Amino acid sequence: MVDAQKDAPFKSAQVESLVVMRIVKHCSSSFPTTATGSLVGMDNNGVLEVTNAFPFPTIDGSSADGHQTDASSLAAAAPRAKANVAYQNEMIRHLKEVNVDANNVGWYTSATMGNFINLSFIENQYHYQRDNDKTVALVHDVARSSQGALSLRAFRLSAEFMAAYKEGKFTTESLQKSKLSFRDIIVEVPVIVHNSHLLTSFLHQISAPPESPEIPLPASLDDIRRDPVKLPAHPSFDTLDVSIDPFLEKTCDLLLDSIETHYADLNNHQYYQRQLAREQFKISQWQAKRKAENAARLAAKQQPLPEDEWQRLFKLPQEPSRLEGMLNARQVEQYSKQVDSFTATITSKMFAVRGNLLPE
Amino acid sequence: MAVDQEHFVHLARPLAPTVMGFAAGSAPLTVNIQPQAVFSVIDHATRRDIRDTQSTRVIGALVGTRSEDGSEVEVRSTFAIPHTENEDQVEVDVEYQKNMLALTLKASPRETLLGWYTTSHELNSFSALIQNFFASPETGTFPHPAVHLTISTEPGAPIETKTYISAPVAVSPERAAESCLFVEVPHKLLFSDAERAALGTVTAAAESETRAAPVASDLESLAQALEAVSDLLERVSGYVGEVLDEERDGSHALGQYLMNALSLAPKVSSTQIEHDFNNHIQDVLMVSYLANTIRTQIDLAQRLATAPLAGSDKDGGDKREGAGEDGGKHYDGGRSGGGGGGAGRGGKRAGRTGAGARAGGGGQQREAREPRENGE
Numbered sequence: 001m002v003d004a005q006k007d008a009p010f011k012s013a014q015v016e017s018l019v020v021m022r023i024v025k026h027c028s029s030s031f032p033t034t035a036t037g038s039l040v041g042m043d044n045n046g047v048l049e050v051t052n053a054f055p056f057p058t059i060d061g062s063s064a065d066g067h068q069t070d071a072s073s074l075a076a077a078a079p080r081a082k083a084n085v086a087y088q089n090e091m092i093r094h095l096k097e098v099n100v101d102a103n104n105v106g107w108y109t110s111a112t113m114g115n116f117i118n119l120s121f122i123e124n125q126y127h128y129q130r131d132n133d134k135t136v137a138l139v140h141d142v143a144r145s146s147q148g149a150l151s152l153r154a155f156r157l158s159a160e161f162m163a164a165y166k167e168g169k170f171t172t173e174s175l176q177k178s179k180l181s182f183r184d185i186i187v188e189v190p191v192i193v194h195n196s197h198l199l200t201s202f203l204h205q206i207s208a209p210p211e212s213p214e215i216p217l218p219a220s221l222d223d224i225r226r227d228p229v230k231l232p233a234h235p236s237f238d239t240l241d242v243s244i245d246p247f248l249e250k251t252c253d254l255l256l257d258s259i260e261t262h263y264a265d266l267n268n269h270q271y272y273q274r275q276l277a278r279e280q281f282k283i284s285q286w287q288a289k290r291k292a293e294n295a296a297r298l299a300a301k302q303q304p305l306p307e308d309e310w311q312r313l314f315k316l317p318q319e320p321s322r323l324e325g326m327l328n329a330r331q332v333e334q335y336s337k338q339v340d341s342f343t344a345t346i347t348s349k350m351f352a353v354r355g356n357l358l359p360e
Numbered sequence: 361m362a363v364d365q366e367h368f369v370h371l372a373r374p375l376a377p378t379v380m381g382f383a384a385g386s387a388p389l390t391v392n393i394q395p396q397a398v399f400s401v402i403d404h405a406t407r408r409d410i411r412d413t414q415s416t417r418v419i420g421a422l423v424g425t426r427s428e429d430g431s432e433v434e435v436r437s438t439f440a441i442p443h444t445e446n447e448d449q450v451e452v453d454v455e456y457q458k459n460m461l462a463l464t465l466k467a468s469p470r471e472t473l474l475g476w477y478t479t480s481h482e483l484n485s486f487s488a489l490i491q492n493f494f495a496s497p498e499t500g501t502f503p504h505p506a507v508h509l510t511i512s513t514e515p516g517a518p519i520e521t522k523t524y525i526s527a528p529v530a531v532s533p534e535r536a537a538e539s540c541l542f543v544e545v546p547h548k549l550l551f552s553d554a555e556r557a558a559l560g561t562v563t564a565a566a567e568s569e570t571r572a573a574p575v576a577s578d579l580e581s582l583a584q585a586l587e588a589v590s591d592l593l594e595r596v597s598g599y600v601g602e603v604l605d606e607e608r609d610g611s612h613a614l615g616q617y618l619m620n621a622l623s624l625a626p627k628v629s630s631t632q633i634e635h636d637f638n639n640h641i642q643d644v645l646m647v648s649y650l651a652n653t654i655r656t657q658i659d660l661a662q663r664l665a666t667a668p669l670a671g672s673d674k675d676g677g678d679k680r681e682g683a684g685e686d687g688g689k690h691y692d693g694g695r696s697g698g699g700g701g702g703a704g705r706g707g708k709r710a711g712r713t714g715a716g717a718r719a720g721g722g723g724q725q726r727e728a729r730e731p732r733e734n735g736e
Contacts, residue, residue: 014572017562018403021396021555025436028554037467052403057466087466094460097453098420098440099407142554149581150557175666182662193565194572196406199399202519203566206549217611224617238556239578239585244640248647255654262658269665322665329662336651341578343648347641348582354637358630 009133010048012190013154016041017203019053020152020193023140026055027110031142034075034110036124038088040095041105043134048189050138051101053108054091056084076120079107080127104128106135106156112143113250114338115257117186117331119324125157125186126165136189143250144338148238154189161185170323182329242349251339258332265325275317283310391507391523391547392434395555397422398511398521404440405479405513417480419443419490421457422507423464423471430504433474434550439464441476450486452493475507481522483510488540491526495540508542523547 019039027035037055041048056078078084088104096102106128109116116139128135141151157165160180164170175181195203218224287310294304401420408418424436439460443452461473476494478487487508495506505525512520524542551559560581565573576584596618603610 016403017565018396018399020558020562021399022437024555024558025394025396028552031554054464055467058469087463090459091463094456094463097442097456098404098418100440145557146554147578148557148560148585149578150561150575152558152561152575172666181666182659191575192572193561193575195562195565196403197571198402198406198513198519200566200571202398202402203563205518217609218613218617220613221616221620223613237585237589238560239581240589244644248643251647251651255651258658259654262661266661325665326662329658332651332655332658336648336655339648339651343644345578345582346644350637350641350644352586354633357626357628357633 009046010043010136010189011046012192013048013050013136013138014192014194015050015138015152015154016052017193017195017199019050019138020150022053022055023108023138023152024145024150027108027140027142028145030058030075031110032112034073036075036078036107036109038079038084038091038104039106039108039136039138040092040101040103042101042103043105047192048105048134048136049101049194050105050136052095054095057087073120076109076118077124079109079124104132104135106137108138108140111139111141113247113254114141114144114334115254115331116141117327117334119327122157122165122185122323122327125155126162129157129162130166138191147243147247148241152191152193154191155186156189158184158187165323170321170326171319172322175322182326182333185326185330239345240349242346242353244346244350247342247346251335251342254335255332258328258335261328262325262332265328268320269325272317272320279314279316283314286310286313389430389505389507389525389545390432391509391545392432392550393509393521393523393547394424394434394436395549395551395559397424397435397438398549400438401477401479401509401511402513402519404438405511407440408479417445417478417482419452419476419478421461421476421494422474422509423461423468424474425471426474426504433507435474435507435509436468436471437464438477445486450489452490454493475509477509477511479511479513481510481512481520483524483542485538487542488526489538491540491542492528492538495526507545509547521547521549 023037026037029035035055037053039050040052040054041050043049056075058075058078092102092104107124109121109124121137125135125137128137136154136156139153139155141153144151160178161184164174164178164180167174287307290305290307290309294307297304404418404420408416418440420438420440422435422438424434426433441453441457441460443450445451465471473494476490478490491506491508494508497503508524508526510522510524512518523545525545526540526542529539529541561573561575564576565571567573599608599614600618602608
């Protein structure tokens with residue numbers, strides 16, 4: 001990952017607070033359905049500035065064509081849908097008139113507990129990155145953000161993966177040659193949140209600490225209750241929440257899903273192996289037969305029959321793509337990292353609670 | 361969390377002739393503004409065009425939802441509208457507004473046009489003109505009143521927000537289009553829970569010198585929160601200490617409040633705590649361990665699946681075949697590769713089963729797994 005970052009066209013993604021708020025709003029209002037939208041901004045000396053965002057239109061799930069009615073999968077596919085490309089261009093054209101940076105710099109999507117690494121994500125990012133190398137996918141994790149700390153991450157596809165995906169070949173052979181492993185599929189780009197001057201002053205205004213340390217003392221309990229102290233938004237005390245079970249439950253569910261996927265992938269490959277072995281057995285039989293025939297013909301001073309005719313007669317089965325498995329591996333890696341970081345915070349919180357409730 | 365004004369006098373305003381059966385807007389109206397709307401107004405203000413226009417303000421439309429009885433509106437998003445303004449005339453790009461509104465509503469079909477915003481507190485006849493445009497039946501919010509939001513963006517002064525609705529009033533019919541009575545209505549800045557986390561990060565950025573901050577990891581934000589809490593506790597205990605030493609006057613109310621807060625500490629037996637603690641920590645560590653085991657297994661699976669052929673050839677002992685005649689080469693390679701892959705898979709499956717059995721300790725996982733294992 002470190003190597004891949006060196007040749008990346010930009011080092012970090014600088015996201016305006018406006019974009020953060022818009023993404024958070026859109027994603028949380030449509031939760032648990034996936035939400036996607038487009039990002040505009042510009043590239044500035046190796047920093048990709050994301051300055052505005054707008055959601056993609058949601059397609060009505062109950063439309064007449066019936067074959068795909070899941071709103072989530074429709075929304076997940078939205079960034080590469082043709083209608084939305086037109087929508088995006090139209091929107092950018094309009095934004096340009098009011099001096100918003102009129103370059104598309106990627107797209108955003110919502111996620112639940114980091115379950116965003118799938119084929120759809122790859123396809124979307126490929127769709128953007130193919131045309132413009134300086135694009136990024138922002139992933140806002142709604143479920144993790146509700147635990148207190150904002151989870152907004154930026155990803156892009158590595159150059160090697162782009163090349164491999166372009167060819168569309170993910171066979172064992174091609175993977176061996178390119179040395180592409182599941183770790184190299186996506187590159188994470190650090191996200192920096194940035195405010196304008198005006199916004200900075202506004203933010204200081206809404207969560208201002210009392211101006212002088214000498215505030216008048218309250219006259220009664222009701223005074224305190226009526227006018228509760230406004231806690232500053234940063235650092236957020238929501239992170240101190242000690243709820244464990246929902247997180248663990250969800251993580252287990254997701255891990256089980258991944259195992260299922262892994263099994264399905266495995267079965268595909270085993271099926272392929274059996275198929276291949278059967279074909280190869282047939283071929284070797286045929287070859288032995290042809291060899292014997294040729295020997296006989298040679299003995300009878302006849303012209304030997306060609307020995308490579310099997311290539312025409314038999315067709316080796318197509319190897320299933322390894323991509324699904326790689327993505328799944330990457331996804332599991334993502335989960336386990338997530339659990340690690342959760343473990344780190346929750347154990348410290350739990351020890352703190354115990355230390356508090358059980359004085360030595 | 362809401363930043364709002366506490367006390368507000370609702371003024372009745374003169375009513376426009378309305379359609380039958382609809383009692384428009386005599387009821388008090390409250391405006392809830394979502395932070396992203398304010399953020400986007402502020403963003404628009406900083407992107408104001410200063411070259412070819414004398415206006416110091418920008419205008420745009422407010423989009424959001426209206427409660428069923430129309431007594432509460434929620435501003436969810438905004439979009440900018442280009443306009444030019446000089447001493448004697450104002451031009452608003454009506455076409456742009458129409459198109460942009462259509463585009464915005466396409467993405468969020470449940471929202472409607474609510475009104476408009478500008479970035480100065482000045483209410484003049486141009487404001488009235490624009491207000492009447494936004495309140496008119498054809499292009500605006502009629503029969504609901506159009507909301508006018510003003511946000512002052514003067515440098516050096518605090519940013520203030522005000523909201524108004526209007527009533528038609530004019531000295532003569534000819535001037536009706538460019539005059540109206542603005543009545544201020546109360547408004548709140550509303551933060552939902554989901555936005556709090558985002559606001560925390562944004563505020564962190566606001567507090568730093570460069571106006572930028574990286575998105576903190578879980579552990580970092582926990583550390584920051586703990587530090588803040590311990591600072592606050594320090595401060596409280598400092599205050600209590602000072603009161604005890606009679607350096608400061610005590611406050612009964614504060615004392616009572618602190619007592620109430622302290623009495624919230626749960627009284628649980630220590631064995632119970634120990635028990636709960638152990639249970640939970642084991643759960644956490646178990647899931648963490650499992651996740652990492654699964655990751656290792658799948659990582660291994662991936663590596664074995666694409667392991668170089670040389671290794672599996674050696675294992676299989678059929679290295680000699682690979683270098684055979686041209687026609688057979690592909691086929692031999694394929695087979696030995698397949699064999700290697702198969703062996704790898706077999707080994708891994710055994711490993712996976714082990715992990716599954718361990719996971720089975722949790723209960724339902726085992727049931728889910730069992731038929732599968734038998735099936736193979």
